Amino acid sequence: MKRIFVFLFSLACIASAEAQLRLPSLFDDHMILQQQSPVPIWGWSHPSQDIVIHVSWDTTTIKTKSDNTTYWSTTLYTPPAGGPYTITIKNSWGEQRILQDVMIGEVWLCSGQSNMEWSMEAAGDGKLAMAQANDPTIRLFHVSKSAASFRQVHGEGTWKVCTPESVKYFSAVSYFFAKKLQQNLNVPIGLINTSWGGTPAETWVPEARIAADAALLAAAEKQGDDRPWCPSRPGVVFNAMINPIVPFRIAGTLWYQGESNTSAPDTYKQLMETLITAWRKEFLNDFPFYYVQIAPYTDYGMDGGVLIREQQIKMLEIPKTGVVVISDLVNNVKDIHPQFKKPVGERLANLALSDTYGKTGIPSKSPLYKSMKVEKGKIRITFDNAPNGLMSKGGEPTEFQIAGEDKKFYAAKAKIEGNTVIVSAKEVKNPVAVRFAWSNASIPNLFSKEGLPVPSFRTDN
Structure with missing residues (x-):
């Protein structure tokens, strides 16, 4: 009877052991790891266990050890993009996890x-x-x-x-x-x-x-x-x-x-x-x-x-x-x-x-308000990110407002000159501030020559 108890106890320990080598859900088959980078990897095992990792893109053996809370971590060094590869993780109890179809490339978090x-x-x-x-x-x-x-x-x-x-x-x-x-x-x-x-x-x-x-x-x-x-x-x-x-x-x-x-x-x-x-x-x-x-x-x-x-x-x-x-x-x-x-x-x-990747010739940045200058009853607005100038779609630029010292804004006429816009209104003789697309639902028509829209802005605060 004693032998049966010991045998059953041993089986229970083995069954428990099978569940001890664990990884976060992020480490699994079909995963992609960031190329040419130090990539942290971590998980849990029995307390104070040796952990050995083999990766199929390299002959190096990576070794670490779980602490008394069962947690372990180490770093993989990834090659240039490619794959598929495998990652084999073992502990000193003989438990093993093999991650299949692992690719190396570029990983982006989207939130x-x-x-x-x-x-x-x-x-x-x-x-x-x-x-x-x-x-x-x-x-x-x-x-x-x-x-x-x-x-x-x-x-x-x-x-x-x-x-x-x-x-x-x-x-x-x-x-x-x-x-x-x-x-x-x-x-x-x-x-x-x-x-x-x-x-x-x-x-x-x-x-x-x-x-x-x-x-x-x-x-x-x-x-x-x-x-x-x-x-x-x-x-x-x-x-x-x-x-x-x-x-x-x-x-x-x-x-x-x-x-x-x-x-x-x-x-x-x-x-x-x-x-x-x-x-x-x-x-x-x-x-x-x-x-x-x-x-x-x-x-x-x-x-x-x-x-x-x-x-x-x-x-x-x-x-x-x-x-x-x-x-x-x-x-x-x-x-x-x-x-x-x-x-x-x-x-x-x-x-x-x-x-991030240094590709040239790709328009990627919208024109942004840079500065303003008062010129004879008008205001000239200068923009960054407009090396080839600005354009409007469907007519003259819309959604501009202009104000004087009284802080009352009036709908303004706008004219494009290169990477600047000249703004004026007959109601405002001595302008001091401009606002553009300044409402929750504004859909303006001012763009860079590459077709990227100018976002809303104000020159006052």
């Missing part, structure tokens, strides 16, 4: 709220592209919606090869970004989509970062937490949808959010700088952060929409950031979700190709 989450199935230009989306070198990892009061570690999600079926409910903006990147770089592209419609930016920032800043905390308190479709408390989405994937190596981040922060726009640039700084620290990587300026929409309160757009231009002061302006891509200003996502994704790709 934000509903316009980033918007799927290929839902997008106005997604279904046709979806039917043709057999792209074995594009891999998709979708992080399930989740929130938590404390940091989570394992996470949820599965890597999938891009097919019409797997991309159907995946982020359309992300896919179109990846498709253009893959066509231009000819390397595998990995996308990690972690987005949640309606979430304010505070939910994506570590809670301690918000609590430590009085202005950010006051703005966060305006959010409340009564939305039935998503949480609004600081840090709770970061805990469950970002923390489980840090410090995975990424090439950069795409961000499409801001609609849910229009109730407290004045601190948005500060909030996003806090988010970007925190994420770069968590990912151990000073990665580029490219984002989409929110689109014209009628139903923001007061000037919330245009003020957020102003803050999103100010975010360019943060190192290694870039903005995509989409004021011309709106088919219905009463819909907070512009239907066509392909041009948004492709503009993001152009920004990455130009700024």
